[in-house]
Amino acid sequence: MNNIFDSIPGDLSAEVFDQLVAGDSVRIERIISKGHSSPETGWYDQDCSEWVVVLRGEAILSFMDDSSVTLKVGDYINIPAHKKHRVLWTTPETETVWLAVHY
Amino acid sequence: MNNIFDSIPGDLSAEVFDQLVAGDSVRIERIISKGHSSPETGWYDQDCSEWVVVLRGEAILSFMDDSSVTLKVGDYINIPAHKKHRVLWTTPETETVWLAVHY
Numbered sequence: 001m002n003n004i005f006d007s008i009p010g011d012l013s014a015e016v017f018d019q020l021v022a023g024d025s026v027r028i029e030r031i032i033s034k035g036h037s038s039p040e041t042g043w044y045d046q047d048c049s050e051w052v053v054v055l056r057g058e059a060i061l062s063f064m065d066d067s068s069v070t071l072k073v074g075d076y077i078n079i080p081a082h083k084k085h086r087v088l089w090t091t092p093e094t095e096t097v098w099l100a101v102h103y
Numbered sequence: 104m105n106n107i108f109d110s111i112p113g114d115l116s117a118e119v120f121d122q123l124v125a126g127d128s129v130r131i132e133r134i135i136s137k138g139h140s141s142p143e144t145g146w147y148d149q150d151c152s153e154w155v156v157v158l159r160g161e162a163i164l165s166f167m168d169d170s171s172v173t174l175k176v177g178d179y180i181n182i183p184a185h186k187k188h189r190v191l192w193t194t195p196e197t198e199t200v201w202l203a204v205h206y
Contacts (some may be wrong), residue, residue, distance in 0.1 A: 003177040004156055021154050021181060025128035026206040028154055051124050051131055053107060053202070055158070055177075074106040074158075078124060099156070101204055103129040 004055060008032055008095055027102040033059065035092030043084035048102045050079045057096025062088040107158060111135055111198055130205040136162065138195030146187035151205045153182045160199025165191040 002020075009016055012034040021028035027048075034057075038044075043064060053076035061077065062068040064084040069077060079085055090096040105123075112119055115137040124131035130151075137160075141147075146167060156179035164180070165171040167187040172180060182188055193199040 001172050001174070001178055001180050003175075004179055005177040020179070021204070021206070023152065023206045026204065028204060049126065069104050071104070072106075074108040075104055076107055076123070077104050099202075101124070101129065101131060103124070103126045103206075 004030060004099065005097060008097075012095065025103060029100045029102065031098040031100055033057070033087065033090035033096040033098070034094070036087065036090055038087045043086050045082055045084050046079075046102070047081055049081045051101045051103070052077060052079065053099050055097045055099055057094050058091045059087060059096050059098070060089040061085055107133060107202065108200060111200075115198065128206060132203045132205065134201040134203055136160070136190065136193035136199040136201070137197070139190065139193055141190045146189050148185055148187050149182075149205070150184055152184045154204045154206070155180060155182065156202050158200045158202055160197050161194045162190060162199050162201070163192040164188055 012032060015036045015038055016032040018030040020030055054071040054073055056073060059071045060068055068088060115135060118139045118141055119135040121133040122130065123133055157174040157176055159176060162174045163171055171191060
């Protein structure tokens with residue numbers, strides 16, 4: 001058994017991605033951000049859908065249609081495959097812990 | 104956008120299961136327990152694997168090999184398909200909010 005809030009690296013100069021489960025058709029990932037936006041340029045354009053929940057911290061996702069959404073602790077959103085999106089902002093004050101399910 | 108901690112029913116006389124995502128090969132579910140153990144008799148014996156994290160509250164899972172594990176906030180565990188298990192206990196003091204990914 002592990003804890004989703006444990007083993008947060010001290011060096012968060014870059015976002016940290018940890019794979020928790022890799023099945024044939026699903027990938028569960030923990031992402032730690034701290035003041036990051038991503039990707040550095042352009043948009044995420046993923047072949048799979050992604051369901052994501054913020055478990056600590058705060059973030060803003062933006063979409064290519066100019067909409068955006070602020071995610072606080074417990075907020076979750078489903079991002080269909082190929083819906084172009086980016087992480088516009090994460091709070092610099094604390095780690096933002098995301099749980100992402102790619103399916 | 105929704106919040107995983109919102110819309111917790113007042114009536115928790117039975118466990119509450121909410122399906123958040125239903126894909127071809129994955130099902131994401133929120134489960135609310137409050138003092139429940141489950142199933143009422145016997146064991147869960149599932150065709151799919153289940154990854155589960157406790158986001159609020161506290162629970163004990165037990166397995167057919169007599170092992171058990173206490174899950175507190177943030178603790179997660181992967182339960183392979185057909186590994187027989189049951190929820191032995193959840194705290195009666197508050198809701199236990201589980202996030203389960205069946206895959």
